[in-house]
Amino acid sequence: MFSYCADPSTLEGLTWLSCYLTTGKHMGFYMSFGTVLLLLAITAPTALAFGFVGATAARSRIWPINWIGKGYVAIVRGVPDIAFFLFFVIALDQMFEWMRHKVKCPDWDLPIRQGNDFVVCQAAKLPLGDSPQWVHEVYGFSLAILTFAIVFGAFAANVLFGAMRAVPRGQLETAEAYGMSRKQTFWRILVPQMWVFALPGLGNLWMVLIKATPLLFLLGVEDIVYWARELGGTANPRFTEYPHGDWRIWYFSALLVFYLGFTKVSEFFLEKLMIKLTKGQATTGGETQRKAEA
């Protein structure tokens, strides 16, 4: 990066460090923080949407929808995350390719499953075999987001389902007494009031999600833990210009600081959100707020 970095073996101290910390490999490490933050920024709302749909389905009076909602929550919560990430993503990918194959290559006469192999025609490949590397990366990343959203959506569905039941029955009865329809009661009374009950559970989920990103490397997406392990490992002088011993402790300490800092910031905002949501609610928290203002 800097001009004086041409021969690192002659450098010492801070100069050496400044060269070491700006190698292409370190850039990959810094970029991966962006990857993780982007993943969180997209996954959290998507998972919440999955959760909301799941919880609404689980409350439905129409039994097929009710079963789908409850089945989704039960199955995903029961299967370990790592199993999901190893099998589910590959299965999703194969399902997409299988559907495209049926549409695009109707006169393909070879079987799709040949022993262990999954073979579709070139035109059905996702992404196409000749796409540049970044398309593959974006595709892998999207699959990761979808999988995270499905897994965390199930937990969020459970939290929201509980929160919907926690809204005082009297509130809903009053709405009915005012002549609101079931739909109106749901959107105008139930949904605005449930968040205050859901927030502690959702906050926990968010914290777990922040720390679940190392699962990404199972999908070939290089996250911060992968790079910390890769950069921290013993660097042999034969294979690098910046040899060092086992420095994993330092890299993982940096991750520790990052995660703790991120948790602290999250807690701060969750706290603010809680105060906001409590306002005017028929809960002890809302009551305390009202009394403090009065």
Add this chain to the structure above:
Amino acid sequence: MNKLILGVSALAFTASMSMAMDVVRMGTEGAYPPWNFINDAGEVDGFERELGDELCKRAELTCEWVTNEWDSIIPNLVSGNYDTIIAGMSITEERDEVIDFTQNYTQPDPTLYVAMSMDADVMGGVIAAQTGTIQASHIADSDATLVEFATPEETIAAVRNGEADAVFADGSYLLPIAAEDDSLMVLDKKVLLGGGVGMGVRESDGELKAKFDAAIDSMKADGSLNALITKWEIGETFE
């Protein structure tokens, strides 16, 4: 005349289409120097990088490198996320049932033990090896206790911190590490495992396998493969 031009351009177009399909994605681990590792610039480097690039050139393929965790390297190949495994993978019968291998591009690599003391008990002690390797299955079949790790780096760390008595891995991987660290020593015990290292391809991908086989043949014939093996100190050269 117009029709002819149209026909020719259509032909040229399909030709360029089929050319474009020839991007071969090479899957590797990127954590096993000197075979494959990530260099300072953040790119895949090592013996297999040079070998793979040369093979692609000879087979007239456009190749792209991707890294994948060792644990899921075979499942991702068979489901088509990349087209070859070139990651120091020894040819074994077990793996051959799931995927196909090209001919070997290295001789069976002598497998060595590295420990903190010369009298480490390798027959009945605790031995570290990487998960899903021929070394791990060799230890599992012996009387020694096997501890498995996801990455090669961790197997070395296990010996350093005393969790394992010795680490069992390819000599080409262990020797440069032992040379740098005075506390680690190479035990005087060599085991020949596997049938050499080959490239893994899908069983249904016979065409690609044939292309790489031919390219390996030509590299064996003109001595360039031996030159690479010597350059990266991978082990025995071919006759």
